[in-house]
Amino acid sequence: MSGGLNVRPEVQERVFKAVQELGYWRNHSARNIRLGRPSGLVGIVVTNIGNPYYGEFALGIEGIAEEYGRQIVVGNTGEDPGRERELLTDFAARQIEGVILVPAGNGLELPGSNRLAHVPLVLASRTIDGLAADTVLVDDIEGARSGTQCLLDDGHTRIAFLGDAAGISTTRRRLHGFSTALSIAGIAQEEVLQVPCRDAPTAQSEVARLLNAADPPTAFFSSNNRITVGALRAICEYRNAHPGFPVPALACFDDVELADLLQVPLVVMSHDPKELGEQAARLLFDRLAGSVPAEPRDVRVAVTIHRY
Numbered sequence: 001m002s003g004g005l006n007v008r009p010e011v012q013e014r015v016f017k018a019v020q021e022l023g024y025w026r027n028h029s030a031r032n033i034r035l036g037r038p039s040g041l042v043g044i045v046v047t048n049i050g051n052p053y054y055g056e057f058a059l060g061i062e063g064i065a066e067e068y069g070r071q072i073v074v075g076n077t078g079e080d081p082g083r084e085r086e087l088l089t090d091f092a093a094r095q096i097e098g099v100i101l102v103p104a105g106n107g108l109e110l111p112g113s114n115r116l117a118h119v120p121l122v123l124a125s126r127t128i129d130g131l132a133a134d135t136v137l138v139d140d141i142e143g144a145r146s147g148t149q150c151l152l153d154d155g156h157t158r159i160a161f162l163g164d165a166a167g168i169s170t171t172r173r174r175l176h177g178f179s180t181a182l183s184i185a186g187i188a189q190e191e192v193l194q195v196p197c198r199d200a201p202t203a204q205s206e207v208a209r210l211l212n213a214a215d216p217p218t219a220f221f222s223s224n225n226r227i228t229v230g231a232l233r234a235i236c237e238y239r240n241a242h243p244g245f246p247v248p249a250l251a252c253f254d255d256v257e258l259a260d261l262l263q264v265p266l267v268v269m270s271h272d273p274k275e276l277g278e279q280a281a282r283l284l285f286d287r288l289a290g291s292v293p294a295e296p297r298d299v300r301v302a303v304t305i306h307r308y
Helices: 009-022 028-034 052-067 081-093 140-153 169-184 200-211 225-241 273-289
Strands: 041-046 071-076 098-101 121-124 134-138 159-162 219-222 249-253 266-270 298-301 304-307
Touching: 041 052, 041 081, 052 071, 052 273, 071 081, 081 098, 098 273, 121 273, 134 140, 134 169, 134 273, 140 169, 140 219, 140 249, 140 266, 140 304, 159 169, 159 200, 200 219, 200 225, 219 225, 225 249, 273 298
Parallel strands: 041 071, 041 098, 098 121, 121 134, 134 298, 159 219, 219 249, 249 266
Antiparallel strands: 266 304
8 A cells, every 4th residue: 555566466456456345545644643753734723613704814824734735624612612622632632733723712721631732832813811822913903093093083083892802802902902092082982882792693783772872973893804794784774774864984803895885984904814824824834843932923914904
């Protein structure tokens, strides 16, 4: 099966016939372990594999992994830290070479006996307090400040923030940038306009509630693409029910498909999730090659502002 030339032709013929009859496939992982070679696998853990954002992110990692002759294994946590631990345990059992992780929470419990202690770990998009690891983040604070400033320049002073700042480090950074822009403009941030939400249905419900309040906001800040979907639905419903009224504006992180056709004033804080994946993969393979200092590295992906 390895192509050795010291095997008689009639024996080779019998072996290959048996392979066809049995449907045999070579187990590369077992073979590598027996020979003391790396598994050739890189683990990716994301929080929502149904989100197109993470599809682009994984494609970025896969492209770099292919350059290094590695394959990727993708796991989905559904924002569940327990599921995250299960995936990491499974990856450890598969002799994974390295892991790129979008954390599900603000803590990380490694599998028993630190089975991943010597496996390079790269955090992407989110951080974990107290964990020193190579990290690639979006420039959330400056991106959020710039996007909020666009709303302020358009005359909006009553702006609602949509996002789960209590649980997600990315949202906390974006809230920081949002709050900084308001503070510089001398505008007090109202607690009632900081709305916890993580998914599209909650965002749609909360935006509808605010728009029907006695003193509604004239603009909204959405901290991620799933929240944006819900916010846009509520804004479009409001626009259709109130023809002739000003349409609320929306500043949102992550690209919006068909943004130019929605007839909603949009400020999009855009970045490339594929680039985020590529940067995370390069950090990982540098670490695997042992070509970088032991100190953790921090890479930021730029944010670009687009108006529609």
